[in-house]
Amino acid sequence: MIANLVAAAxxxxxxxxxxxxxxxxxxxxxxxxxxxxxxxxxxxIATMLMVWFERKVISGMxxxxxxxxxxxxxxxxxxADGTKLFFKEDLIPERADxxxxxxxxxxxxxxxxxxxxxxxxxxxxxxxxxxxxSIFGKWTLMQLADPPIGILLVLALSSIAVYGVMLAGWxxxxxxxxxxxxxxxxxxxSYEAALGMSVAAVLLISGSLSTHEIVRKQDWIGSWNLVAxxxxxxxxxxIAATAELNRPPFDLVEAEQELVGGFxxxxxxxxxxxxxxxxxxxxxTMSAIIVTLFLGGPQPPxxxxxxxxxxxxxxxxxxxxxxxxLFLYMYVxxxxxxxxxxxxxxxxxxxxxxxxASFGWLLxxxxxxxxxxxxxxxxxxxxxxxxxxxxxxxxxxxxxxxxRVSARNRAREGSMY
Amino acid sequence: MGYLxxxxxxxxxxxxxxxxxxxxxxxxxxxxxxxxASHDTxxxxxxxxxxxxxxxxxxxxxxxxxxxxxxxxxxPAKCIYVRGLDNPPEHPVSPGERYGFVYEINYLRxxxxxxxxxxxxxxxxxxxxxxxxxxxxxxxxxxxxxxxxVGDDGKPQHLPWEDWRAGEDLHTSGWMRATAPGGSEAFxxxxxxxxxxxxxxxxxxKPGTGSEG
Numbered sequence: 141m142i143a144n145l146v147a148a149a150x151x152x153x154x155x156x157x158x159x160x161x162x163x164x165x166x167x168x169x170x171x172x173x174x175x176x177x178x179x180x181x182x183x184x185i186a187t188m189l190m191v192w193f194e195r196k197v198i199s200g201m202x203x204x205x206x207x208x209x210x211x212x213x214x215x216x217x218x219x220a221d222g223t224k225l226f227f228k229e230d231l232i233p234e235r236a237d238x239x240x241x242x243x244x245x246x247x248x249x250x251x252x253x254x255x256x257x258x259x260x261x262x263x264x265x266x267x268x269x270x271x272x273x274s275i276f277g278k279w280t281l282m283q284l285a286d287p288p289i290g291i292l293l294v295l296a297l298s299s300i301a302v303y304g305v306m307l308a309g310w311x312x313x314x315x316x317x318x319x320x321x322x323x324x325x326x327x328x329x330s331y332e333a334a335l336g337m338s339v340a341a342v343l344l345i346s347g348s349l350s351t352h353e354i355v356r357k358q359d360w361i362g363s364w365n366l367v368a369x370x371x372x373x374x375x376x377x378x379i380a381a382t383a384e385l386n387r388p389p390f391d392l393v394e395a396e397q398e399l400v401g402g403f404x405x406x407x408x409x410x411x412x413x414x415x416x417x418x419x420x421x422x423x424x425t426m427s428a429i430i431v432t433l434f435l436g437g438p439q440p441p442x443x444x445x446x447x448x449x450x451x452x453x454x455x456x457x458x459x460x461x462x463x464x465x466l467f468l469y470m471y472v473x474x475x476x477x478x479x480x481x482x483x484x485x486x487x488x489x490x491x492x493x494x495x496x497a498s499f500g501w502l503l504x505x506x507x508x509x510x511x512x513x514x515x516x517x518x519x520x521x522x523x524x525x526x527x528x529x530x531x532x533x534x535x536x537x538x539x540x541x542x543x544r545v546s547a548r549n550r551a552r553e554g555s556m557y
Numbered sequence: 558m559g560y561l562x563x564x565x566x567x568x569x570x571x572x573x574x575x576x577x578x579x580x581x582x583x584x585x586x587x588x589x590x591x592x593x594a595s596h597d598t599x600x601x602x603x604x605x606x607x608x609x610x611x612x613x614x615x616x617x618x619x620x621x622x623x624x625x626x627x628x629x630x631x632x633p634a635k636c637i638y639v640r641g642l643d644n645p646p647e648h649p650v651s652p653g654e655r656y657g658f659v660y661e662i663n664y665l666r667x668x669x670x671x672x673x674x675x676x677x678x679x680x681x682x683x684x685x686x687x688x689x690x691x692x693x694x695x696x697x698x699x700x701x702x703x704x705x706x707v708g709d710d711g712k713p714q715h716l717p718w719e720d721w722r723a724g725e726d727l728h729t730s731g732w733m734r735a736t737a738p739g740g741s742e743a744f745x746x747x748x749x750x751x752x753x754x755x756x757x758x759x760x761x762x763k764p765g766t767g768s769e770g
Contacts, residue, residue: 200571203579477567 159280171275179284183256187420188218194420194472201476222413230409235313244311245407245414248304251297252421257284258293258351259428261460262438264452265356271438273453281352282438282453290351291339294429295332298384301422302328305386305393305403308415312406320402323483324386324393330490331383331390337498338373338380341505342433345369351432358436360443366434372501374434376494378470381426383490386419387471389478392486427467428460435463496539500532599722607669608688610662611713612705613681620650620706621681622657628673628682636666637673657681660705664690665698687725691718 159168192207192215199206207214232241262282263271272279287293302325309321345368346354358364366374383390394402404415431437438456440446448455481489507528511521570576581600613621624641642658650656673682692698707713715721 197571200573200576201567203570203577205578205580205582473564473567477563 159278167276167278171278171280174275175280175284179256180253182261183253183421183424186424187417188222189215190420190424190468191218191221193468194475197469197472198476201473225413225416226410228409230411231406233313233406236406237311237313240307240311241406242411244304244308245411245418246304247307248301248418249414249421251301251304252418252425255294255297255422255425256428258287258290259283259425259432260286260352260355260437261428262453262457264446264456265359265439266443266446267452270356271352271456282456283352286350286352288350290349291343291354291433292349294351295336295339298335298422298426299328299332301418304415304418308407309403312403314406316399316401317403317405320393320395320399320405323399324403327383327386327390327392327486327490330487331380331494334376334490334494334498335380335384337495337502338369338377339433341369341373341498341502344502344505344509351437355432355437355439359439361436361441364434364436364439364441369434369501369505373498374430376498376501377434378430379489380494380498381430382471382474383486385422385426385471387423388475389480390486391480392483395480423468423471424464427464427471430467431460431463437463492539492543496536500536503532504528602686606686606688607671607684608686609664609684609690609700610673610682610705611685611707612657612660612702613683614707614709614711615652616711618709619652620656621679622660623651623653623679623681624655624657625678627676627678631672631676633670633672634666634668636663637661638663657702660702661699662705663699664692665695685713687713687719687721689719 159171195217196206196214207217210216210220232238260271260281260283263273265271272281274280305324305328306321309317309319309324312318342354342365343349345365346357348354348357354365358368361367386393393399394404399405404412407415438460440455440459446452446455504525507524508521511524516524568574572578583599615621622639624639626639626641629635629637629639638659638661639657640659641655644650644654644656669684671684674680674684690698704714704716
């Protein structure tokens with residue numbers, strides 16, 4: 141398996157973006173600049189619309205009206221809020237670590253932008269150009285970059301985003317933000333593991349780290365990783381991603397009732413706006429990553445849908461946005477419905493359920509894959525799967541017994557808290 | 558219901574899936590602003606709404622206020638300032654010995670608790686259902702007798718910044734008194750709500766029979 145992954149990571153075998161295959165001329169630089177600009181502007185506008193969408197949908201779910209004064213249907217409300225924040229006084233607390241305090245919002249914002257650069261947003265993956273479009277006579281992918289380490293970049297950057305939250309809380313020189321950021325670091329470290337292991341399940345199926353390659357392999361609903369990994373990694377990824385995003389019901393980091401405003405309590409003006417922007421931008425990029433990993437990105441669910449006459453690269457964009465919208469709606473729905481987790485419930489869910497489940501499922505997929513590679517019959521594969529499920533079940537029972545014993549010991553020694 | 562029942566509940570509230578909005582737009586909202594007069598209506602206000610105060614008069618035009626300062630004494634927000642003065646013998650302002658010479662309410666402080674209405678021995682001060690205050694400085698927030706006193710017809714004055722609709726002057730007198738309406742046999746041993754005290758007298762209400770539900 142490891143050999144497979146290494147081979148897949150080799151850009152020569154991968155295909156990759158043919159834009160950077162030849163020499164780098166003015167055209168190439170221009171194309172890259174256009175793509176950067178497009179991604180940047182798109183994300184800003186999408187974030188603006190996302191804030192509006194969230195407020196509108198959640199107000200509908202709470203029998204309210206929502207923003208409806210600024211612009212048609214209140215579409216410009218975010219713009220108005222942003223303008224207001226921009227002109228407010230920029231306060232830095234006296235006891236703050238000034239440099240880190242100023243740095244933190246950017247540490248939180250920049251990864252949110254960068255993650256989006258590896259997401260394929262459109263293109264016709266069935267053509268000979270494999271999802272590439274032609275700009276200024278150059279063929280290029282409809283994503284800012286297609287590094288061979290694609291999905292690892294996503295994981296790395298989402299970890300860096302934690303620093304933004306942590307340093308913001310620490311540098312504020314205030315108690316509640318510090319508590320919020322301590323929670324943030326614990327929560328994100330706990331859920332990163334489950335997130336990583338469900339991504340590993342996807343990598344096992346697609347055999348590549350490149351996002352373009354992962355999308356290319358999922359050419360209809362039956363080969364979407366959602367189905368190919370049999371749902372469990374998808375569900376775990378969605379839950380862990382919600383926790384990574386600090387969105388409800390996992391928004392302990394900014395639990396208003398307990399922590400005032402959480403890690404960003406001391407922030408005001410444009411620095412607060414940056415955190416706010418990063419939060420919603422992360423929601424969009426994380427939804428885009430879910431779509432890329434599990435729902436085939438810009439690929440239509442059925443093959444015949446790709447044969448509709450017209451600009452096929454545009455259909456890719458349409459499909460991508462339909463799926464993206466689905467997940468954005470889901471996040472808003474979560475927020476409207478689910479009450480916030482208690483801290484110990486959060487840790488229990490992460491460590492005692494999601495991590496064992498994602499790890500077990502990964503092992504199961506590996507067993508099936510190894511049996512397949514060894515050329516076992518289907519009976520043999522099912523047998524191997526059943527045996528491994530039984531063995532893992534036994535280990536999980538052991539784990540449960542360990543929980544029980546430790547809980548009893550704690551009760552016997554007397555509670556510490 | 559199970560774990561997922563809550564999702565169905567929240568989804569049902571949305572207008573896309575047949576839910577209803579509880580919030581009503583203020584004074585017709587956008588449509589009214591565009592000049593569509595049919596939308597420029599306000600929702601009916603609750604009968605017992607506490608709005609801005611009025612100082613009532615008797616039918617003969619005499620002021621009810623006697624300048625006793627009980628309202629100022631009971632006010633928890635200390636927003637009322639009253640000074641009494643002896644009635645001039647040739648032009649008495651109120652039927653009694655004294656009258657309210659200065660009467661000021663600071664609406665930056667007022668919490669509309671209606672305790673002043675309950676304290677008033679002559680039912681001189683009541684609360685109307687007008688609630689649209691608008692000031693741009695602290696001085697304007699202090700309403701004096703010039704603004705509070707009702708007109709000769711017993712209706713509150715239509716102040717230039719107040720947005721009135723048809724019929725609003727009919728339901729402008731106070732309704733609130735959580736005391737046993739004095740004297741009435743029907744209320745012996747009960748704590749009821751008295752009728753309106755100012756303009757437009759309404760029958761008193763027994764507990765549980767009114768519009769509180």
